[in-house]
Each structure stands twice: as structure tokens, then as C-alpha cells.
Amino acid sequence: MPAPAPPELAASAGAELFQALAEPRRRLLLEALVSGVQEVGELSRRCDMPRTLVAHHLGVLRRAGLVRFQRRHAVVRPECLATLRRYFDLALTAAAISTLPR
Amino acid sequence: MTGDMPDPVAGALQALGDATRRDIFERILARPSRILFLAESAPVSRPAVSHHVRVLKDAGLVREEDGLLIATTDVLPAIRVYFDRLWFEASVGESWMRERFAVSRRMHWRGAEIGVAAPRSKSA
Numbered sequence: 362m363p364a365p366a367p368p369e370l371a372a373s374a375g376a377e378l379f380q381a382l383a384e385p386r387r388r389l390l391l392e393a394l395v396s397g398v399q400e401v402g403e404l405s406r407r408c409d410m411p412r413t414l415v416a417h418h419l420g421v422l423r424r425a426g427l428v429r430f431q432r433r434h435a436v437v438r439p440e441c442l443a444t445l446r447r448y449f450d451l452a453l454t455a456a457a458i459s460t461l462p463r
Numbered sequence: 464m465t466g467d468m469p470d471p472v473a474g475a476l477q478a479l480g481d482a483t484r485r486d487i488f489e490r491i492l493a494r495p496s497r498i499l500f501l502a503e504s505a506p507v508s509r510p511a512v513s514h515h516v517r518v519l520k521d522a523g524l525v526r527e528e529d530g531l532l533i534a535t536t537d538v539l540p541a542i543r544v545y546f547d548r549l550w551f552e553a554s555v556g557e558s559w560m561r562e563r564f565a566v567s568r569r570m571h572w573r574g575a576e577i578g579v580a581a582p583r584s585k586s587a
Contacts, residue, residue: 376482383480385473395552439554446550449543455492456534 378441381425386410387418391427391437399434471523472545475538478522483507484515488534491525495533 381387386408393407401419405412419435422428426441479485487501498516502509516532519525523538 376485379476379482379485380480383477385477388473388476391549395549437549437553439550442546442550442553445546446543449539449546452489452492452534453536453539453543456536456539459492459495459534460536 375426377425378427378445381421381427382445384418384421386414387422390415390418391422394428394435394437399436401433401435404435471538472541474522475524475542478518478524481515483511484518487512487515488519488524491519491532492534495528495531497530497532501532 382391389408390404390410393404398404398407401412401415404410404419405415408415410418419428422435423430427438428435429438430436479488483506487505490496490501490504498509498513501516502512505512507515516525520527523535525532526535527533
């Protein structure tokens with residue numbers, strides 16, 4: 362019988378979140394955001410992407426819960442990153458247990 | 464600063480971006496399994512499951528031992544450190560650094576006042 366995914370692991374992070382993180386340019390934007398860049402024009406310069414593409418990717422990050430907009434500035438939501446830390450914490454623990462000799 | 468990010472992290476995050484693939488990965492995490500067992504409960508065909516497993520293996524998230532698929536601990540620590548860093552920078556990072564720096568400087572100055580700030584002089 363196949364084992365079901367551990368519930369706390371599956372529930373701790375959504376599909377949209379992982380989809381958002383799979384794209385390298387969105388991670389590039391995320392890294393620029395946590396380093397303090399917030400304005401679309403500057404993100405566009407820093408990440409070497411047209412403004413329309415920056416706006417598109419920010420929209421995806423927002424729908425995934427990683428970013429919120431404050432007036433016209435994009436701000437990373439740390440609680441979402443905390444969810445990801447927790448997810449990979451659990452994943453690492455589970456992997457470490459499954460590689461133990463039986 | 465994506466250039467600083469080790470490639471395995473990028474590869475693994477790309478592999479986990481697909482919901483079905485992540486589901487398969489979580490099932491392997493929960494218990495080492497054979498492809499046949501995974502295919503029974505997956506919402507996709509067996510060849511599709513094999514493909515997803517192949518991608519997970521290429522990403523270094525899963526390895527196979529005598530037909531048994533096992534989650535590895537090869538890439539996960541680096542991914543965890545990556546999100547640790549992002550979370551840290553996004554939440555406490557800068558203010559924490561500033562505060563620590565200010566405290567250590569204050570201690571240094573106090574040390575200078577009472578004459579213990581020169582650890583290299585043996586006679587002190």
C-alpha cells in the first residue's frame with residue numbers, strides 16, 4: 362500500500378507557491394525584493410527585465426502569497442518565507458529518517 | 464543575486480514546481496516506495512509517473528536503491544539554507560545586524576574604558 366503524503370507537509374505550502382518559485386526570474390526578483398529594492402523601475406534595472414515582465418512576475422508572486430503591495434511598492438511577506446523554511450525543515454527531517462538503515 | 468545560488472537549489476525548485484511531481488516527492492518522503500505503488504495512487508499514467516520520478520532523480524531529490532525510491536538529503540539542506548537566508552533578510556536581517564553591530568561596538572568602547580580592549584597584549 363502506498364503511503365499517503367504526511368498531511369502537515371502537504372498542507373504547509375500550496376501549489377501556487379511552488380509554481381511561483383520554479384521560475385528563475387521570479388526568484389531573482391524575490392532576492393532583489395528582500396535586499397530592499399521595492400520599486401518596479403528599479404527592479405527592472407536591477408534584474409535586467411522589461412517593466413511589463415517585472416509587473417507580470419510580481420503579480421504571480423502576489424497571487425502565491427509571497428509579495429504584497431503597499432501603495433506602489435512591492436513588499437515580501439516574511440511569513441510566507443517562514444512557511445517555506447518549515448516545509449523544507451520537515452522535508453529534510455523526513456528524508457533523513459528514510460535514509461536511516463533499517 | 465541568483466548567481467550566488469547553488470545550481471542544485473534551482474534545479475530542485477524547478478522540479479518541485481509541478482504539483483503532481485511534488486505530490487510524488489512527498490509520497491517518497493513519507494515512505495520509500497516502488498514506481499508501481501506510486502503509479503497506483505497517482506492521478507496520472509504510469510509513464511507519466513516514471514517521467515516525474517526521472518526529473519526528481521535528475522534534480523538530486525530522489526535516488527533508487529534496488530527498485531526502491533528513496534528521498535535523499537543531498538539538496539534539501541541547501542534549499543533550507545536558501546529560504547532561511549531569504550526569510551532572515553526579509554524579516555529580522557537588517558535591524559538585527561544593526562543592533563548587534565551597535566552592541567558589539569558599545570562593548571568595545573566600554574572595554575577600552577576599563578582597559579580590556581587589547582587582547583593582543585599579553586601583559587594586560
